[in-house]
Amino acid sequence: AQKVTQAQTEISVVEKEDVTLDCVYETRDTTYYLFWYKQPPSGELVFLIRRNSFDEQNEISGRYSWNFQKSTSSFNFTITASQVVDSAVYFCALSEGLYSGAGSYQLTFGKGTKLSVIP
Amino acid sequence: NAGVTQTPKFQVLKTGQSMTLQCAQDMNHEYMSWYRQDPGMGLRLIHYSVGAGITDQGEVPNGYNVSRSTTEDFPLRLLSAAPSQTSVYFCASRLGQGADAQHFGDGTRLSIL
Numbered sequence: 001a002q003k004v005t006q007a008q009t010e011i012s013v014v015e016k017e018d019v020t021l022d023c024v025y026e027t028r029d030t031t032y033y034l035f036w037y038k039q040p041p042s043g044e045l046v047f048l049i050r051r052n053s054f055d056e057q058n059e060i061s062g063r064y065s066w067n068f069q070k071s072t073s074s075f076n077f078t079i080t081a082s083q084v085v086d087s088a089v090y091f092c093a094l095s096e097g098l099y100s101g102a103g104s105y106q107l108t109f110g111k112g113t114k115l116s117v118i119p
Numbered sequence: 120n121a122g123v124t125q126t127p128k129f130q131v132l133k134t135g136q137s138m139t140l141q142c143a144q145d146m147n148h149e150y151m152s153w154y155r156q157d158p159g160m161g162l163r164l165i166h167y168s169v170g171a172g173i174t175d176q177g178e179v180p181n182g183y184n185v186s187r188s189t190t191e192d193f194p195l196r197l198l199s200a201a202p203s204q205t206s207v208y209f210c211a212s213r214l215g216q217g218a219d220a221q222h223f224g225d226g227t228r229l230s231i232l
Contacts, residue, residue, distance in 0.1 A: 009159075033218050045209065045223040052218060091162065095217060106152070106177075107213075107221050111161035 002027045004094050006110035013082050014118050021077040021113045023092030029053075034068065034075045035093040035107065045091070051075060082117045089114045121145050125210050125224035132200045132231050140195040140227050142210030148222075150213040151193040155179065155206040156226075162209065168193055200231045 003026040013019045025034065036048040049059065051068050059066045063080045079086050093107040126141045144151065152167035154177075164177030168187040182204060184196040193212075197204060210224040 031217070035220065037223075043207070044225050045211075047220045047222070050218060050220055093221075106164065106167060109162040111159065 002094050002096060002108045004092050004108050004110035006092055006113050008113045009111070010114045010116070012116045012118060015084060016081050018078060018080050019082050019115065021090050021115065023075045023077065023110060025073050025075065025092070025094045027094060027096060029096045031096075033095040035095070036066070036075075036077050037091040037093065039089040039091065039112070041087065084117050084119050087115060087117045123210055123212050123222050123224040125227050127227060128225065129228050130230070132197075132229070134200060134202060134231060136200050138197050138200065140197075140208055140210075140229070142193045142195065142224060143191050144212040144222070145191065146212060146214070146222070147190060148212035148214050149190075150215065151187065152177070152211050153183070153185065153193070153195045154209045154211065156209060157206050165195065202231045205229060205231045
């Protein structure tokens with residue numbers, strides 16, 4: 001069975017600080033996919049990034065960066081120079097590979113980390 | 120592009136009433152699912168469907184029914200509403216397996232009195 005753990009329930013930072021959101025996953029598959037979603041105060045869920053298990057390169061998109069480490073089963077998300085608009089709940093999710101039956105259609109979500117950026 | 124459309128956005132019910140939350144997607148996605156979101160609980164899967172005519176239970180299916188008569192539509196039915204079903208409900212769709220991202224509707228905020 002797959003599992004995603006986001007141990008940080010809530011984080012508060014002052015604007016312009018860097019912040020890292022942790023995500024640890026468990027899966028028995030060798031092929032899997034990891035996702036991050038953002039849920040701003042308005043409530044919608046916004047897809048941020050996808051990473052497959054064969055690609056351990058870190059990714060940077062503007063102020064956002066993701067660190068994928070298979071050795072520690074982690075897929076952490078860092079926001080550099082945080083802004084008030086980054087205040088949201090962030091969810092990490094896991095999807096198994098193509099040959100895991102109906103389970104591979106399902107995304108397993110962590111419980112989310114609420115980030116508050118204080119001006 | 121409409122994406123995933125949920126209706127209604129808000130609803131208040133009395134205990135024991137029934138209702139249907141509507142979900143439609145226009146992306147020809149195989150996979151559709153319903154989640155509920157409660158404080159501190161994250162997103163919990165209620166029911167899902169891997170194609171027209173095929174549905175299955177998720178983590179918290181009790182008190183809910185679904186059907187998938189077309190690729191586009193995946194309604195969620197509350198049979199006899201209970202206060203414990205007060206929640207925010209999200210419908211989602213996904214083209215297929217693996218790497219495909221899941222697209223969410225804007226949510227339905229449901230209160231059961």
